[in-house]
Amino acid sequence: MASIKFGNIVVAMAGKVAGNIYSKNKGGAYSRTWVKPTNPRTTKQLAVRNTLSGLSQAWRGLTQSARNAWAAATANFTTTNRMAETIKLSGNALYVSLNKNLADVNIAAINVAPAPASVGYLTSLVATADNSSNSLSLAIVGIDLTNTAFKVFATPSLSAGKASAGTDYRQIGYTAVNPTTPFVATTLYNNTFGNIGGVGTKIFVKLVPVNTLTGQMGTPIEAVAVVVV
Numbered sequence: 091m092a093s094i095k096f097g098n099i100v101v102a103m104a105g106k107v108a109g110n111i112y113s114k115n116k117g118g119a120y121s122r123t124w125v126k127p128t129n130p131r132t133t134k135q136l137a138v139r140n141t142l143s144g145l146s147q148a149w150r151g152l153t154q155s156a157r158n159a160w161a162a163a164t165a166n167f168t169t170t171n172r173m174a175e176t177i178k179l180s181g182n183a184l185y186v187s188l189n190k191n192l193a194d195v196n197i198a199a200i201n202v203a204p205a206p207a208s209v210g211y212l213t214s215l216v217a218t219a220d221n222s223s224n225s226l227s228l229a230i231v232g233i234d235l236t237n238t239a240f241k242v243f244a245t246p247s248l249s250a251g252k253a254s255a256g257t258d259y260r261q262i263g264y265t266a267v268n269p270t271t272p273f274v275a276t277t278l279y280n281n282t283f284g285n286i287g288g289v290g291t292k293i294f295v296k297l298v299p300v301n302t303l304t305g306q307m308g309t310p311i312e313a314v315a316v317v318v319v
Contacts, residue, residue, distance in 0.1 A: 134260075134261075141190060141193050142186065142190065145185070145186045145189050145190060145193075145199065146182075146186065148189075148199060148201070149182050149185050149186065152185075152201060156201060156202070156203075157181055157182075158181075159202070159203040160181035160182070160184055160185050160203045161180070161181030162181075162203070163181070163184060163203035163204070163205075164178050164179050164180065164181060164184050165178060166205065166206050167179065167184055167188075167206065167306075181203075184203075185203075187305070188200070188204070188304060188305030188306065189305055190305075191241075191300045191305040191306070191307055192300065192302065192305045194241050194261065194264060194300065195239035195240070195241060195264040195265070195300050195302065196239075196264055197239070197300075197302045197305075200303075200304075200305065204303065204304040204305070205304075206304065206306065207237075207301055207303060207304050207306065208234065208301075209238060209299050209300070209301045209306050209307065209308030209309075210232055210233060210234040210235040210236070210237070210238030210268075210299055210301075210308065211232065211233055211234075211238075211299055211308050211309050211311070212230050212231060212232045212233075212240075212297060212299070212311045213231050213232065213233060214229070214230065214231035215228060215229070215230055215231075215295070215297060215311045215312070215313040216228070216229040216313060217229075217293065217295040217313040217314065217315035218315055218318075219247075219286050219293045219315035219316070219317045219318070220286065220317070220318055220319075221286050221287070221288060221289050221317050221318065221319055222319050224276065224280070224285050224286050225274070225276045225286065226244070226274070226275045226276050226279045226286060226293065226295075226315065227272045227273070227274050227275070227276070228242075228271075228272055228273040228274075228275055228295060228297070228313070229271050229272045230269065230271045230272070230273060230297070231271070235267075235268040235269070235299075236267075236268055237267065237268075237301055237302050237303050238267065238268065238299050238300065238301060238302065238308070239264055239265050239266060239267045239268075239269070239299075239300055239302050240264060240265040240269065240297040240298060240299055240300065241261055241264055241297070241298040241300060242261065242262050242263045242264055242265060242273075242275060242278060242295070242296075242297060243259040243260065243261050243262065243295065243296040243297070243298065244259070244260065244262050244275070244278075244279055244282070244283070244293060244294065244295050244296075245258040245259055245260070245292075245293060245294040245295075246258065246283045246287065246293075247283070247286065247287020247288065247291040247292070247293055247317060248287075248291060248292045248293070248294070249291065249292070250290050250291060250292060250316070252292055252294075254294070255294035255296070255312070258294070259294065259296060260282055260283075262275065262278040262279055262281070262282040262283075263275070263278035263281075263282075265297075267302055275295075279293075286317055287317055288317065289317055289318060289319045290316065290317060291316075291317045292314050292315070292316055292317070293314070293315045293317065294312065294313075294314050295312065295313050295314070295315065296310050296311070296312045296313075297310065297311055298310045
């Protein structure tokens, strides 16, 4: 992996060019040779692909006036790309994006373009993992969660020396709308990774809020649990 220092003409790069990948991390900008990813076709991967395929088909089934309304709504739902630049999605991309978020928390798709709304958020997240009871519990404190559910991400049990989750996060499930505390994530965790790991290992957890009326995502919150006996 090569590091990069940009000059006056090119100031940043992200993405794939020919056989190289350009990106950045906490160490700065870098490039690496692109390697075709493996395709294990896990059950969860296939489920995601089926969801996206179904949403693309549903988009084609909308009336033209409905598709026009989604296209008009894109000005209200700008996002940022990998270069931190503000971009506007197409109507199709907005429809799929918001409805994929809803699908991730088990909420039915919306066909009418929504108006932007506030998204509830958590002010505190404390994760507790116990080896002897094989349990993972999340204590949460939130603001305005009336129409908010959360995507629940976690890592397998990682080395005690691990400083961050990196690419080890997997979505293990979701919460109910306006979840109560503590949220017991044991079954979700076990179904994805198996039993809680050894004492002293770390489990990173991330909750991502989703407005269940619009599909908008809010600000994620993360926590780390050191597995106890």
